[in-house]
Amino acid sequence: MQDEQLNRNIDANRIVVKIGTSSLIYPSGEINLRNIDQLAFVLSSLCNQGKQVILVSSGAIGVGLNQLSLTERPASIAAQQALASIGQSKLIMMFSQRFEHYGQKIGQLLLTHDVFDYPQSRQNVLNTFDELLQQRIIPVVNENDSVAVDELDHKTRFGDNDQLSAIVTSRTNSDLLIMLSDIDGFYDMNPLKNPEAALISQVSQINQETFNLAGDKGSRFGTGGMVTKLLAAERLINENRQMVLANGRDPRVIFNILDGEPVGTWFTALQRKEISSHGQS
Numbered sequence: 001m002q003d004e005q006l007n008r009n010i011d012a013n014r015i016v017v018k019i020g021t022s023s024l025i026y027p028s029g030e031i032n033l034r035n036i037d038q039l040a041f042v043l044s045s046l047c048n049q050g051k052q053v054i055l056v057s058s059g060a061i062g063v064g065l066n067q068l069s070l071t072e073r074p075a076s077i078a079a080q081q082a083l084a085s086i087g088q089s090k091l092i093m094m095f096s097q098r099f100e101h102y103g104q105k106i107g108q109l110l111l112t113h114d115v116f117d118y119p120q121s122r123q124n125v126l127n128t129f130d131e132l133l134q135q136r137i138i139p140v141v142n143e144n145d146s147v148a149v150d151e152l153d154h155k156t157r158f159g160d161n162d163q164l165s166a167i168v169t170s171r172t173n174s175d176l177l178i179m180l181s182d183i184d185g186f187y188d189m190n191p192l193k194n195p196e197a198a199l200i201s202q203v204s205q206i207n208q209e210t211f212n213l214a215g216d217k218g219s220r221f222g223t224g225g226m227v228t229k230l231l232a233a234e235r236l237i238n239e240n241r242q243m244v245l246a247n248g249r250d251p252r253v254i255f256n257i258l259d260g261e262p263v264g265t266w267f268t269a270l271q272r273k274e275i276s277s278h279g280q281s
């Protein structure tokens, strides 16, 4: 790990943005319309600049809770799946409406991890991504929460969009994953429990020592905590891709990140090799 405040050489053309529930739902349970609108504005602007953008959005269960005026996430998986199905349709409706406002089309992809493990389903999904991106349409991805376990005993896992976004970044050969959370970046200890925690600006290697700094989730809606974000970053660093973890309280931070400003935590291999990508770097 090393600290640096210099501008970053972030040269990305195909970008995945992952937004967590905590950036879409207020702690009160109300929907954060401002963030949904700003996210639509920023991503539409990037498309207008010629970038290719994929959005991985959580929030189905959070929006489902809101729709049914529930304050607590139910314990049973089936009840959570039902909530996700209610919330997902509302969430995509809100995204459609806001993106439409900025003249941007979107398409919805509900995925499970194992889709990428099987050559045929993987190819089908990648074809869909490619076709949407070619047509300058933003794929909006969430985990398919109503398919927790299927008959074929695939290794479907419920509720972790951090790693799903890393898989999507990797499989679509994207240059950069921007992960928006409820925290400014990766700290040397859980800032929620330790006010003296310090932000780490750059991480170039992830090992057990790094994982030891990570605690669990912050908000009552979040699921993964820092461990799943580090697993995502580890995968991407190993593939010589980049990830920036930043605060999603204002999605316009995405512009700052792409301008190379030192916001959040930049996960990048120290010496990045050229990767075959879709434009620059």
Ligand SMILES: Nc1ncnc2c1ncn2[C@@H]1O[C@H](COP(=O)(O)OP(=O)(O)O)[C@@H](O)[C@H]1O
Binding pocket: 019, 020, 021, 022, 023, 180, 181, 182, 183, 185, 186, 187, 188, 189, 190, 191, 192, 213, 214, 215, 216, 217, 218, 219, 221, 222, 223, 224, 225, 226
């Ligand atoms: N070392 C750490 N640095 C930053 N955040 C940490 C760390 N360890 C644990 N956390 C917690 O992880 C939370 C973010 O994960 P999570 O609640 O799952 O958010 P999201 O909904 O964005 O996925 C932070 O709010 C923070 O409380």
Ligand SMILES: N[C@@H](CCC(=O)OP(=O)(O)O)C(=O)O
Binding pocket: 019, 020, 021, 022, 057, 058, 059, 060, 061, 062, 084, 142, 143, 145, 159, 160, 161, 162, 221, 222, 223, 224, 225
């Ligand atoms: N797929 C679920 C949430 C999955 C998830 O990883 O949530 P989060 O930790 O907020 O990114 C949903 O849409 O509610």
